[in-house]
Amino acid sequence: MALKIGIVGTGWFAGKHADILAAAEDVEIVGIVGSSKKKGDVFGIRYGDAPGYESVTDMADDQELDAVYICVPPMAHGEIERELIERGIPFLVEKPLGTDAEVPQDILGFMRLKAPELITSVGYHFRYQDNAERLREALHPGRIGMATGMWMGDMPQAEWWRRQEKSGGQFIEQTTHIVDMLRYLAGEVEEVSATYASRFPEEEWERTNVHDIGTVTLKMKSGAVASISNTCVLPPGVGKIGLSFYAREGLWEWTPGHLKETRLHAENVYAEESDPYVRQTEAFLHALRTFDRSRILSDYADACKTQEVTFAALQSALSGRRIKL
Numbered sequence: 091m092a093l094k095i096g097i098v099g100t101g102w103f104a105g106k107h108a109d110i111l112a113a114a115e116d117v118e119i120v121g122i123v124g125s126s127k128k129k130g131d132v133f134g135i136r137y138g139d140a141p142g143y144e145s146v147t148d149m150a151d152d153q154e155l156d157a158v159y160i161c162v163p164p165m166a167h168g169e170i171e172r173e174l175i176e177r178g179i180p181f182l183v184e185k186p187l188g189t190d191a192e193v194p195q196d197i198l199g200f201m202r203l204k205a206p207e208l209i210t211s212v213g214y215h216f217r218y219q220d221n222a223e224r225l226r227e228a229l230h231p232g233r234i235g236m237a238t239g240m241w242m243g244d245m246p247q248a249e250w251w252r253r254q255e256k257s258g259g260q261f262i263e264q265t266t267h268i269v270d271m272l273r274y275l276a277g278e279v280e281e282v283s284a285t286y287a288s289r290f291p292e293e294e295w296e297r298t299n300v301h302d303i304g305t306v307t308l309k310m311k312s313g314a315v316a317s318i319s320n321t322c323v324l325p326p327g328v329g330k331i332g333l334s335f336y337a338r339e340g341l342w343e344w345t346p347g348h349l350k351e352t353r354l355h356a357e358n359v360y361a362e363e364s365d366p367y368v369r370q371t372e373a374f375l376h377a378l379r380t381f382d383r384s385r386i387l388s389d390y391a392d393a394c395k396t397q398e399v400t401f402a403a404l405q406s407a408l409s410g411r412r413i414k415l
């Protein structure tokens with residue numbers, strides 16, 4: 091029997107996930123929640139005329155759902171997840187889980203109470219790369235001295251992204267991927283301190299109130315130290331994203347497209363060949379069919395820990411204090 095999937099959101103990433111689901115075997119997209127029914131209907135034309143709905147409640151009342159993909163901006167989380175938890179419907183939710191750490195913690199608490207076994211997955215897709223797997227095999231958190239990471243790019247066009255109260259800012263919205271990879275590969279974070287600034291405010295970008303530069307220092311439980319910087323001041327299409335590990339055994343430099351490994355007398359470069367988004371969905375669908383969730387590499391509870399780190403960085407930047415987790 092085909093799995094019946096609903097989608098919340100009609101934007102860029104709802105389309106990305108819907109395309110992957112449409113290409114998967116034995117999957118049917120059965121409903122789309124848009125900001126209006128019409129928007130959902132229009133989006134659904136491309137996916138077998140899946141009907142539009144105004145709310146997740148309407149969709150869940152009308153359809154037997156095996157799971158829902160939640161693809162909305164950070165400020166829109168809360169009610170959607172609670173409704174699905176209440177009904178015991180599994181979900182895959184895009185990162186970040188919210189604009190702060192409280193909403194996700196609240197959702198997690200509700201899930202533990204109402205549906206502790208609920209299957210969830212969070213869109214930290216880099217974990218599904220071949221090169222992430224290579225790094226997991228090569229690195230031992232206890233042997234890492236330092237890590238340095240970055241997300242250097244341009245200011246996204248989306249109106250919500252440019253508003254602190256809607257996106258949470260660049261570190262929470264975007265650089266969260268690097269923080270999550272750091273946790274996945276080097277273990278948990280103990281303490282953060284951050285410096286953010288608005289280097290080129292309003293006169294360069296209209297209706298923007300997010301910081302446009304920042305650096306975060308992270309003390310790891312292992313004793314290692316990491317620093318992660320981000321900026322959105324660059325021109326469109328110019329940028330640099332990556333995470334490097336400095337260990338007793340060598341240097342590993344990861345970017346979304348490549349991994350370079352430098353050891354004594356040995357150097358290897360591995361181009362990334364997998365599609366981590368497809369793998370992420372395959373792992374989720376497998377869990378829905380079999381209840382084997384071992385292929386899901388980031389679930390809601392784990393992603394809450396990444397969210398705690400990125401939100402602590404904001405608190406540190408605003409207060410000037412170090413934040414212990």
Ligand SMILES: NC(=O)c1ccc[n+]([C@@H]2O[C@H](COP(=O)([O-])OP(=O)(O)OC[C@H]3O[C@@H](n4cnc5c(N)ncnc54)[C@H](O)[C@@H]3O)[C@@H](O)[C@H]2O)c1
Nearest residue numbers: 099100101102103104125161162163164166184185186213
């Ligand atoms: N994992 C990744 O690589 C990746 C890439 C891109 C986007 N994303 C994430 O996906 C999410 C959505 O991003 P996008 O690029 O699709 O944004 P978008 O602006 O293209 O689309 C957002 C969608 O959410 C809907 N929406 C807005 N406010 C809402 C509300 N209050 N309630 C319900 N729906 C609402 C909008 O109608 C729109 O359909 C973001 O959290 C983003 O970080 C992840």
